Amino acid sequence: MTKPSLPKGTRDFLPxxxxxxxxxxxxxxxxxxxxGFVPIETPSLELMQTLTGKYGEEGDRLLxxxxxxxxFLEEADVAALEQKDSFKLAGSxxxxxxxxxxxxxxxxxxxMNRDKISFPFKRYQIQPVWRADRPxxxxxxxxxxxxxxxxxxxxxxxEADLLSIYSQAFSRLGIEVAIHVNHRAILAGIAEASGIAGxxxxxxxxxxxxxxxxxxxxxxxxxxxxxxxxxxxxxLQLIQSTTLESLIPSLSGTASGKKGIDDLKAIFNMLKGxxxxxxxxxxxALARGLSYYTGFIVEVVAKNAKMxxxxxxxxxDNLTGSFGLPDVPGVGISFGAERIFDVMESMDLFPKNxxxxxxxxxxxxxxxxMEYGIRITQTLRSSEIAADQYPELVKMNxxxxxxxxxxxxxxxxxxxxxxxxGRLSLKDMVSGNQEKLEVGELIKKIKTxx
Amino acid sequence: MTKPSLPKGTRDFLPxxxxxxxxxxxxxxxxxxxxGFVPIETPSLELMQTLTGKYGEEGDRLLxxxxxxxxFLEEADVAALEQKDSFKLAGSxxxxxxxxxxxxxxxxxxxMNRDKISFPFKRYQIQPVWRADRPxxxxxxxxxxxxxxxxxxxxxxxEADLLSIYSQAFSRLGIEVAIHVNHRAILAGIAEASGIAGxxxxxxxxxxxxxxxxxxxxxxxxxxxxxxxxxxxxxLQLIQSTTLESLIPSLSGTASGKKGIDDLKAIFNMLKGxxxxxxxxxxxALARGLSYYTGFIVEVVAKNAKMxxxxxxxxxDNLTGSFGLPDVPGVGISFGAERIFDVMESMDLFPKNxxxxxxxxxxxxxxxxMEYGIRITQTLRSSEIAADQYPELVKMNxxxxxxxxxxxxxxxxxxxxxxxxGRLSLKDMVSGNQEKLEVGELIKKIKTxx
Numbered sequence: 066m067t068k069p070s071l072p073k074g075t076r077d078f079l080p081x082x083x084x085x086x087x088x089x090x091x092x093x094x095x096x097x098x099x100x101g102f103v104p105i106e107t108p109s110l111e112l113m114q115t116l117t118g119k120y121g122e123e124g125d126r127l128l129x130x131x132x133x134x135x136x137f138l139e140e141a142d143v144a145a146l147e148q149k150d151s152f153k154l155a156g157s158x159x160x161x162x163x164x165x166x167x168x169x170x171x172x173x174x175x176x177m178n179r180d181k182i183s184f185p186f187k188r189y190q191i192q193p194v195w196r197a198d199r200p201x202x203x204x205x206x207x208x209x210x211x212x213x214x215x216x217x218x219x220x221x222x223x224e225a226d227l228l229s230i231y232s233q234a235f236s237r238l239g240i241e242v243a244i245h246v247n248h249r250a251i252l253a254g255i256a257e258a259s260g261i262a263g264x265x266x267x268x269x270x271x272x273x274x275x276x277x278x279x280x281x282x283x284x285x286x287x288x289x290x291x292x293x294x295x296x297x298x299x300x301l302q303l304i305q306s307t308t309l310e311s312l313i314p315s316l317s318g319t320a321s322g323k324k325g326i327d328d329l330k331a332i333f334n335m336l337k338g339x340x341x342x343x344x345x346x347x348x349x350a351l352a353r354g355l356s357y358y359t360g361f362i363v364e365v366v367a368k369n370a371k372m373x374x375x376x377x378x379x380x381x382d383n384l385t386g387s388f389g390l391p392d393v394p395g396v397g398i399s400f401g402a403e404r405i406f407d408v409m410e411s412m413d414l415f416p417k418n419x420x421x422x423x424x425x426x427x428x429x430x431x432x433x434x435m436e437y438g439i440r441i442t443q444t445l446r447s448s449e450i451a452a453d454q455y456p457e458l459v460k461m462n463x464x465x466x467x468x469x470x471x472x473x474x475x476x477x478x479x480x481x482x483x484x485x486x487g488r489l490s491l492k493d494m495v496s497g498n499q500e501k502l503e504v505g506e507l508i509k510k511i512k513t514x515x
Numbered sequence: 516m517t518k519p520s521l522p523k524g525t526r527d528f529l530p531x532x533x534x535x536x537x538x539x540x541x542x543x544x545x546x547x548x549x550x551g552f553v554p555i556e557t558p559s560l561e562l563m564q565t566l567t568g569k570y571g572e573e574g575d576r577l578l579x580x581x582x583x584x585x586x587f588l589e590e591a592d593v594a595a596l597e598q599k600d601s602f603k604l605a606g607s608x609x610x611x612x613x614x615x616x617x618x619x620x621x622x623x624x625x626x627m628n629r630d631k632i633s634f635p636f637k638r639y640q641i642q643p644v645w646r647a648d649r650p651x652x653x654x655x656x657x658x659x660x661x662x663x664x665x666x667x668x669x670x671x672x673x674e675a676d677l678l679s680i681y682s683q684a685f686s687r688l689g690i691e692v693a694i695h696v697n698h699r700a701i702l703a704g705i706a707e708a709s710g711i712a713g714x715x716x717x718x719x720x721x722x723x724x725x726x727x728x729x730x731x732x733x734x735x736x737x738x739x740x741x742x743x744x745x746x747x748x749x750x751l752q753l754i755q756s757t758t759l760e761s762l763i764p765s766l767s768g769t770a771s772g773k774k775g776i777d778d779l780k781a782i783f784n785m786l787k788g789x790x791x792x793x794x795x796x797x798x799x800a801l802a803r804g805l806s807y808y809t810g811f812i813v814e815v816v817a818k819n820a821k822m823x824x825x826x827x828x829x830x831x832d833n834l835t836g837s838f839g840l841p842d843v844p845g846v847g848i849s850f851g852a853e854r855i856f857d858v859m860e861s862m863d864l865f866p867k868n869x870x871x872x873x874x875x876x877x878x879x880x881x882x883x884x885m886e887y888g889i890r891i892t893q894t895l896r897s898s899e900i901a902a903d904q905y906p907e908l909v910k911m912n913x914x915x916x917x918x919x920x921x922x923x924x925x926x927x928x929x930x931x932x933x934x935x936x937g938r939l940s941l942k943d944m945v946s947g948n949q950e951k952l953e954v955g956e957l958i959k960k961i962k963t964x965x
Contacts, residue, residue: 068838068839069562069565069623069626069627069838069839070562070627071558071561071562071623071627072558072560072561072562072610072611075558075559075560076558077555077556077557077558077624077627077628078555078556078557079555079628079631079632080553080554080555080638083553083554083555083556084553084554086556087554098872098901099896099899099900099901099902100896100901100903101872101873101901101902101903103530103533103534103872103873104530104533104534104537105527105528105529105530105533106527106528106533106536107527107528108521108522108525108526108527108657109525109559109613109643109645109657110522110525110579110645110656110657111521111522112520112521112522115519126584126585127584129560129581129582129584130581130582131579131580131581131582131613132579132580132581132582132605132608132609134576134577134579134647135576135601136601136602137601137605138599138600138601138604139599139601146596149588149589150588151585151586151587151588151589152586154588155582155587158582159582160522161522163559163581173519173521174527176519177519177520177521177527178527178529181529182529183917183920183921185906187903188530193559195559195560197584206560207558207559207560218906218907220906220907222885222889222904222906223906225889229893334886335886335889338886338889338890338892338893339889339893340893340897388518388519389518389519422548422551422553423551423553435672436784436785436788439672439675439785439788439789440788442788443679443788443789443790446549446550447790449549450549451548451549451550451551452549452551453550453551453637454672456635456668456670456672456673457668457670467633470633471633
């Protein structure tokens with residue numbers, strides 16, 4: 066009998082934490098639904114052939130693989146066994162794995178369910194994913210992702226919609242953010258205008274690090290990767306433009322630069338019809354590493370918390386190509402739910418009353434009052450009050466400690482006098498005040514927010 | 516590039532299915548919270564040492580095991596490899612597994628978090644579990660469980676509370692049920708009164724099959740297991756008593772029979788303080804196979820649907836003993852969420868308006884109206900209407916088909932005339948009626964439930 070423990074990188078959630086997570090996800094869902102997005106869910110388990118090769122070599126290594134059931138050695142790769150090649154062997158003894166993100170399962174979903182859904186298809190998905198990453202502070206092997214995508218349309222209206230979602234969601238959560246937007250075609254235009262169109266990827270890899278390592282180091286790294294020093298200086302100058310207009314003279318001569326500027330202009334123009342409460346900032350230095358994105362890109366940064374990105378996304382040309390369905394374009398964003406949770410905790414942004422759910426504890430002082438209390442408890446519950454009776458006759462300080470531990474705001478005390486008069490003792494656990502009230506008054510008191 | 520598919524026994528959930536599942540779980544959660552239960556969540560992954568040996572040999576075989584990361588063959592059991600013993604080898608190359616139920620993780624949770632929670636601890640938990648069972652209609656390898664337990668108290672008040680939860684939950688879902696209750700001590704009393712105390716387990720195993728195989732076959736099987744024919748007849752006679760009172764003469768002479776009757780009497784007495792909308796039926800034939808239960812037992816059966824049990828539970832003496840914390844008693848129930856879902860589908864019990872979430876589709880007839888429509892869409896959204904604009908200028912029948920496919924009840928059509936007059940065309944997609952309304956009237960119309 067060993068002391069129980071949890072696999073590294075996994076967590077139990079106590080009631081107060083679950084309530085907070087429900088609050089966070091609940092707000093996101095409300096905003097998604099309001100914008101016409103609908104939820105889907107996919108299984109935790111996917112076939113390895115669905116997952117493998119989608120996340121690069123590193124990603125493949127971090128996939129959780131499920132051992133085949135039964136006598137799995139029967140179909141094991143004999144050569145791999147003899148060579149003691151774990152990675153190769155895994156291919157023959159584990160045909161399923163755990164979901165690594167929500168994008169690949171979504172692509173598979175779209176292909177498999179394409180006859181049951183209508184395009185443009187606006188879906189959101191909030192589910193856990195698993196990665197066999199080295200656990201560290203704030204990084205877990207099992208964690209939630211929260212994605213919002215529209216597939217089957219090239220309309221920029223959806224870029225505007227997704228920016229509106231970011232703005233509303235963070236406002237409702239109480240986090241002030243800057244929403245950085247850019248366009249891959251503007252980055253291509255910058256490369257072209259700097260005469261390094263052939264070094265596009267090198268350039269984006271380098272400027273992606275601007276925030277972390279600073280201008281000088283980015284310049285140095287660009288040069289190291291074969292970009293001329295003057296071109297590197299030009300790139301750094303262009304990506305520090307603060308307005309779309311200021312880039313026009315340099316980029317309008319390039320086809321991609323023009324396309325990027327036109328797209329962003331159209332998006333900003335549509336946004337005039339929206340009420341936005343958060344800053345949308347054009348940021349030509351925003352690169353987002355993923356080569357996956359082909360158009361608009363976006364990233365959200367908290368203004369008052371030292372935290373990396375709280376979300377990001379962009380437009381892509383081909384979600385489902387690897388599953389045999391070409392030409393399904395889309396645009397999507399994701400919320401860094403775990404990190405948003407941490408920001409909200411550190412900034413104390415969760416409402417006070419979601420910690421404990423019980424609003425009233427009924428405490429009886431004698432056996433007859435126990436029975437009387439059952440009726441009172443049910444009366445409170447049918448008035449939509451979460452109420453509970455302490456189950457035993459114990460010393461007052463024990464039941465009061467229980468109420469305190471569970472952060473229950475009101476205790477209803479019932480003894481002989483209370484039973485006889487019908488006026489029950491109501492103790493306000495915050496102020497410590499105690500008064501005698503009839504049931505109706507008592508319900509009103511408990512239901513009135515303080 | 517193979518056609519994508521899903522692991523057997525797993526499912527994708529389309530938006531309408533997710534919305535229905537959310538509706539179902541939402542109602543259960545409301546009832547749980549009202550009764551003072553709070554949610555916890557545990558990780559999908561548990562250490563194999565936590566799971567193994569808790570579910571019997573069959574259960575161990577059905578556990579999903581996660582292949583260790585990296586070069587797992589390094590620590591592989593060499594003897595098992597040489598003997599090609601898959602089961603033995605698994606022990607050395609898979610240290611983690613997927614949650615098989617919610618009870619064992621809950622027990623582990625209670626032990627590991629006992630300093631952070633207060634007893635009696637009332638928790639509910641709604642999470643998926645995984646079993647490598649042969650998939651068949653209505654049985655999946657990944658499915659949800661929904662449990663409600665109180666631990667750390669022997670008070671029968673919680674039995675009454677859990678019965679109230681069953682009653683309220685099924686009433687709110689619209690399913691008429693019979694809630695069968697019994698007590699292990701009554702079964703022990705019946706065995707004793709029939710002179711077969713030593714055959715208690717044989718007896719319960721047999722009467723557990725009464726519904727399926729009928730009286731004669733149960734009698735036969737009891738005899739086969741060494742119970743005398745007369746005793747078997749006596750047992751069958753006693754378990755068909757319909758009231759607690761009618762059993763008293765036969766059982767009050769046995770210590771356990773008396774205990775069981777006293778407990779159930781106390782529970783029924785407390786229930787008088789509750790408003791119950793479903794039938795609670797004393798059923799001495801209810802055995803519930805699990806030897807785990809030691810007191811009160813319960814099972815829920817739908818009255819108007821041919822479906823097995825929709826839920827069950829009971830009292831136990833020792834939740835956490837296998838994790839080194841003895842003497843933690845409790846009582847709990849579970850909801851057969853997947854089966855309840857199927858019953859609700861077959862009886863058409865889900866509200867009509869949760870299928871599609873969009874309430875209005877805005878359709879523009881020209882480029883200026885597209886821009887105008889953006890503003891209208893945002894106005895509707897800020898009036899708490901889930902609204903969306905069709906993203907392109909297309910033929911009317913295409914956008915109408917989209918509205919139909921998504922079951923959107925209203926379409927707002929905007930052309931030059933509508934822009935100039937400010938009176939927009941509102942088409943009711945159910946009746947087919949179309950009228951011109953100002954935005955304010957239009958919002959009122961859309962928000963008024965039909």
